Amino acid sequence: MATTTGPRRMWWWAAFSGVVSAAAFLATAELLALLVARDGSPILAVGAFVIDIVPQPFKEFAIATFGEYDKVALLVGLALAVVVAASISGILEYVRPPLGVIALGVAGALSVAAILTRAGATPLAWVPPVVGTVVGAVVLTLLARRLRAWRADLARPDVERAAVDRRAFLRIAGVAAASAVLVGIGSRVATATSSSIAAIRRTLRLPAARSTVTVPEGAELDIPGISPLFTSNRDFYRVDTALTVPEIDPSGWRLVVDGMVDRRVELGFDDLVGIGLDEYAITLTCVSNEVGGDLLGTAKWLGVPVRDVLRMAGPAPGADMVLSRSIDGFTASTPLESLTDDDLDAILAVGMNGEPLPLEHGFPVRMVVPGLYGYVSATKWLTELTVTTFAADEGYWTPRGYSARAPIKLSSRIDTPRAGTPIAAGRTVLAGVAWAQPVGVDRVEVRVDDGAWQPATLSTPINGSTWVQWFLEWEAPVGTHYVTVRATDADGTLQAQERAPIAPDGSTGWQRILLSVTA
Numbered sequence: 001m002a003t004t005t006g007p008r009r010m011w012w013w014a015a016f017s018g019v020v021s022a023a024a025f026l027a028t029a030e031l032l033a034l035l036v037a038r039d040g041s042p043i044l045a046v047g048a049f050v051i052d053i054v055p056q057p058f059k060e061f062a063i064a065t066f067g068e069y070d071k072v073a074l075l076v077g078l079a080l081a082v083v084v085a086a087s088i089s090g091i092l093e094y095v096r097p098p099l100g101v102i103a104l105g106v107a108g109a110l111s112v113a114a115i116l117t118r119a120g121a122t123p124l125a126w127v128p129p130v131v132g133t134v135v136g137a138v139v140l141t142l143l144a145r146r147l148r149a150w151r152a153d154l155a156r157p158d159v160e161r162a163a164v165d166r167r168a169f170l171r172i173a174g175v176a177a178a179s180a181v182l183v184g185i186g187s188r189v190a191t192a193t194s195s196s197i198a199a200i201r202r203t204l205r206l207p208a209a210r211s212t213v214t215v216p217e218g219a220e221l222d223i224p225g226i227s228p229l230f231t232s233n234r235d236f237y238r239v240d241t242a243l244t245v246p247e248i249d250p251s252g253w254r255l256v257v258d259g260m261v262d263r264r265v266e267l268g269f270d271d272l273v274g275i276g277l278d279e280y281a282i283t284l285t286c287v288s289n290e291v292g293g294d295l296l297g298t299a300k301w302l303g304v305p306v307r308d309v310l311r312m313a314g315p316a317p318g319a320d321m322v323l324s325r326s327i328d329g330f331t332a333s334t335p336l337e338s339l340t341d342d343d344l345d346a347i348l349a350v351g352m353n354g355e356p357l358p359l360e361h362g363f364p365v366r367m368v369v370p371g372l373y374g375y376v377s378a379t380k381w382l383t384e385l386t387v388t389t390f391a392a393d394e395g396y397w398t399p400r401g402y403s404a405r406a407p408i409k410l411s412s413r414i415d416t417p418r419a420g421t422p423i424a425a426g427r428t429v430l431a432g433v434a435w436a437q438p439v440g441v442d443r444v445e446v447r448v449d450d451g452a453w454q455p456a457t458l459s460t461p462i463n464g465s466t467w468v469q470w471f472l473e474w475e476a477p478v479g480t481h482y483v484t485v486r487a488t489d490a491d492g493t494l495q496a497q498e499r500a501p502i503a504p505d506g507s508t509g510w511q512r513i514l515l516s517v518t519a
Ligand SMILES: Nc1nc2c(c(=O)[nH]1)N[C@H]1C(S)=C(S)[C@@H](COP(=O)(O)O)O[C@H]1N2
Pocket: 236, 237, 238, 239, 240, 241, 242, 284, 285, 286, 287, 326, 327, 328, 330, 360, 361, 362, 373, 374, 375, 378, 379, 380, 381
């Protein structure tokens, strides 16, 4: 027995005791976050902090590599870092107490800082990490003490005592590890599923729309594989910096309009919807959409024009920007004129495709502005509109490598056939979507290999702020062929051919796909 438990083995146990203590720390914090302050979860606060500080190229890499799972990847990376750091603290506490406990204390202090510096931190948010640190430190001290006793027995050697101390160590470690896993996972799941806001949203009845979107004849093409004219809420892309979806009770929600205004205005949810709701069809587009990408979608948004709310406050002369703020601290800089223009329906949306906004799309209120990329206009979980100037203020993405102003660039996409899926020779329908908010698409052209540009047939547009569908019939000959698409907007501007990356203000280029046509 004594010979198989040499010093090397003890180091592994020391590292293990560090990991168990860290698990006890995090699980205790999760439990208290569930009971006392939901924003007090160290894992999520540190994750959110990392999202805000990681350099832009790394963020783009993460989105490109993990797509919708970028946040899962972040949490897995964070978990690995925790395991490494915890192992080191376990070894430190074993060889040089109380260095391990000090390391744990530093980790606790860092998570308190990450939690308290979040926008809108609640008063008791420090409780979960502080109590978690204390519990983790107790577990670490107990385990390291047992481990040293066990080592001393082996050195004497006192085989019987060694067996006793070994069993004691394993018992404490086992109980602590098992309870940490159960309590931690249980609390996390309970927190995630016990959202009372989801229930409030389900029972919320919005006032009926005064007007609904009229979909003209021929607006939707019946072609297999083409993007539907309206994107369902379930399929609608999601892009934001929120690691957990903010939970806002509409009955407590307030919108503050302040800054360079004649009078500060504050509205509750009922005040806002009481202004009168109309439905607007608008295609939302993300600046991160690559040529051919799917970070855009069209919805029927139910809401109130932003101009009606701004008019209540009376923007002062000299103002040229509205900084919209989310409860989670995200901000967007939108040109004032895009929000006051009578011909452009910039709205405060409360509904999406016939339902209250889904939680992840900004419940209860978000902005939607035709013609501007989401990051400079489409603030979700909206709480404040500050009338200001581009000279005085900037939005979340501006210091992170993106332009302060960002009109959507006109573009077009091939939905079907899909590149990489072989098709049979003969009659084929090439089809997709094109967008040029807010002026609208005038023409879509398709080229096969180096042939002539052929005009595609367009669906009837709903308005200039929504995408159109297009199709072209093609007799596909056997072989491999390139298919290229490009659009021209209603002002006569041709989609830019030159490839541009998404930063700083949106990608450009014509999408070209390679199709293999078999006999
Ligand atoms: N609060 C908040 N609102 C936000 C963002 C965000 O990170 N936080 N991202 C913006 C970006 S970059 C885009 S493209 C749109 C996406 O909206 P969606 O997730 O509903 O599709 O939301 C915008 N509003």
